[in-house]
Amino acid sequence: MAQAEIGAEQRASRIPRASAAALLRRGRSLAWIALTLALTLLGLMAVTFVVGRVVPIDPVIAVVGERAxxxxxxxxxxxxGLDDPVVVQFARYVMDVLRGDLGMSVTTQRPVMEDLARVFPATLEMATLGILIGVTLGVPMGVVAAARQGTLVDQVIRVLGLAGYAIPAFWIGLVGLVVFYASLGWVGGPGRIDFFLDGMVEPVTGLLLVDSLLAGDMESFGSAFSHIVLPATILGFFSLAYISRMTRSFMLEQLGQEYIVTARAKGAPERVVVWRHAFKPIRVQLVTVVGLSYAALLEGSVMIETVFSWPGIGNYLTNALLNADMNAVLGATLLIGVVFIAINKLSDLLYLIIDPRARS
Amino acid sequence: MSALIEVENLRVRFPGDHGPTDVVRGISFSLGRERLGIVGESGSGKSMTGRALMGLVPAPGRAIADRMVFDGIDLARLDERGFRRLRGARLSMVLQDPKFSLNPVIRIGEQIGEALAFHSRASRRERRRRVLDVLAAVRIDDPERVYRLFPHEVSGGMGQRVMIAMMVVLEPDVMIADEPTSALDVSVRAQVLEIMDDLVRRRGMGLVLISHDLEMVARWCDRVLVMYDGRIVEECAAGRLAEATHPYTKGLLASTPHLDDARELLPVLDRGALGASR
Structure with missing residues (x-):
């Protein structure tokens, strides 16, 4: 009767002990992630390449002018090289991209790569602060809403979340500026930093908050902070709306599981039931949700960047589009794609760390 | 025999669109340091009876009773705090399927140790030692290894032994086992029941074994309650089930197939004659 089971137990016992095999397996899954990463990037480049060829903008005219x-x-x-076969052109494009050459921007008269190195950190800084706000507030709000489903707290949190979906970004941005900048003077106005401090900090990372700290320039840091806090909070509010909603529904699903009954049957206090037994299993799903919202913020919110005169990638891309600056458009698109893929792969790696079921 | 639990007129009530529905409709029974079986079909109210004793009737349901006394404590009037102090420590419950009843992301040892953390001031080391002891008590050969495993890494039979270990680690007075073997392979059922039975006898606990399996209950219990449609329709010593008088019990017994059966068809319950009122 117990024979079969003992056999199964012995088989299971080899797994944690045979560390070499485990390492090999982990190495193999990392190699797999690297391979899919490379293939996805190649696919992405194919897409931007094709898009660059099918848009009705003639790159030759862009260079020589219409009257040549x-x-x-x-x-x-x-x-x-536009007479060469498509395959050759694509290969040349891939080699250029790999060398970091994205071509010249027609509007700024500078290499696109340099432009991106300037505008992307501005977006990165704001998006990172925004997602931090969204996660630290949104996750607890979703958990509390689920734990107190149907109560006033739940209703208030749901209305807040709904507001995050319904209110247009430019409206809340303008109102925020009017109230907190113009009337109360609590925060800095548009732009990344007060104009008389602009260019005082040597760019190292391109992130003003980090660079000013590295330089020990507290005045610049304070100014940069007062400028970023409002747009980042607004971005945070939008991601909070999504994150709290998803957290709430994940938690409701968990709270209906049998092991919640088990936890209660052990005499677990409500706090432990909610934060340990129900919250721990949803962390994997949350990683996905947070990763997606972060990626969305990193694409650059055109609305927010416009309202706050933020020199980020959203603004850059919009300008490039309006000026038919194809190199800039494709370069920025490629960068956004790479960021998106990177965040997805990072979530995959996080799963391996968080979820014991994914590990074995 | 002094009673551990005495229940008088217990009802479990759920609100509905057309007024409240009682899924347990006024039952009275008592439990001593014995093994009491509750049998009945799905929806007969047997599981809800078990949940009511633990104060775990799912919302918006509610347990109402004239009296529901456990060791001098009136469970019918106990608040959540009071129940929390009893659950796991003095009253415990084994659920049906370890695949769903164990938390998938917490190590087995920690899941068992939690009960100790909630109810005692035992140090981390002390907790660990007691968890290893109780794992050995449910006949797990290599407690040190199983301590570190996650639930998906053990078989169903071992999962259910882990569940039992979790529920006896504080040596409760009463254990409620709700279909503890229905999710298991037939080959390990007897083993799990034997382990449970051994612990219950050795530690002098009261056991409520809830099942739909008449033969199993007859074999592992001292006394049997038969529930039908939210009521107790039969109460007898386990060995005397054959002498049952209620038509439902007789019908159930008659519909059990035997190896030497010459019948072409098993008899079907005549529900009209049972006077089900739903």
Missing amino acids: SQAVYDAARIEM
Whole structure:
């Protein structure tokens, strides 16, 4: 009767002890992640490449101008390699991208790579602060709402979340500026830093808060902070709306599980039932949700960046689009894609750490 | 025999669109340091009776009783705090399927140790030692290893022994086992029941074994209550089930197949004659 089970137990017992096999398996899953990463990136480059070719903007005219003669036009076309077979062009594109060459921007007259290195940190800084606010407030709010389902607390949290969906970003941005900047003077106005401090801090990371701290320049830090706090809070509010909603529904599902009854049958206090037995299992799902919201913020909120004159990637991309600046558009698109993929892969790695079921 | 639990006129009531529904409809029974079986079909109210004793009737349901006394404590009037102090320490409950009743992301040892943390001031070391002891008591050969495992890494039979260990670690007075073997392979059922039975006898606990399996209850219990439609329709010593008088019990017994059966068809319960009022 117990024979079969003992056999199974012995088999199971080898797994934690055979560390070499476990290491091999983990190495293999890391290699797998790296391989899929490379393939996804190649796919992404294929997409941007194709998009660059099908849009009705002639890159030759962009260079030579509309009034150039046919001979000049043809010469430029050959020089730009546009006569070569598509495969060769794509290979050249991939090599260029890998070397960090995204071409010149027509509008800024600078390499796109340099532009991105300047605008992306501005977005990164704001998005990171925003997601931190969204997670530290949104997750507890969702948990509390689920634990007190149907009560006044739950209703208030749900209305707040709904507001995050319904209120337009530019409206709340403008109202925020009017109230907290113009009337109360609690925060800085548009831009990343007060204009008389602009350019005082040597860019190292491109993140003003970090760079000013590295330089020990507390005045710049204070100014940068007062400028970022309002837009980041507004971004945080939007991600909070999504995160708290998802947390609430994940928690409700967990609270209906049998092991919650078990925890109560052991005499677990409500706090332990909610935060340990119900919350721990949903961390994996939350990683996905937070990763997605962070990625969304990193694409740059055009609305917020416009209202706050924030020199971020959203603003850059919009300008490039309006000026038919294809190199800039494709470069920014590629960067956003890479960020998206990176965050997804990071979530995959986090699963391996958090979820015991994914590990074995 | 002095009673551990005495229940008078217990009802479990759920509100509904057409007024409240009672799923347990006024039952009275007592439990001593014995093994009491409660049998009945799905929806007969047997599980809700067990939950009511633990104060764990799921909302919006409610347990109402004239009297529900456990060791001088009136459970019918006990608040959540009071129940929390009893659960796990003096009253405990084994659930049906370890695949769902054990938390998937907490190590087995920690899940068992929790009960000690809630109810005693035992140090971490002391807790660990007691968890290893209780794992050995449910006949787990390598407690040190199982301590570190997650629930998905053990078999169903071992999972249920872990569940039992979790519920006896504080040596409660009463253990309620709700279909403790229905989710297990037939081959390990007897083993799990034997371990449970051994612990209950050795520690002088009262056991409420809830099941739909008449033969199992007859074999492992001293006394049997038969529930039907929220009521107790039969109460007898386990060995005397064959002499049952209620038509429902007789019907159930008659519908049990035997190895030497010559019957073409098993008889079907005549519910009309049972006077079900739903």
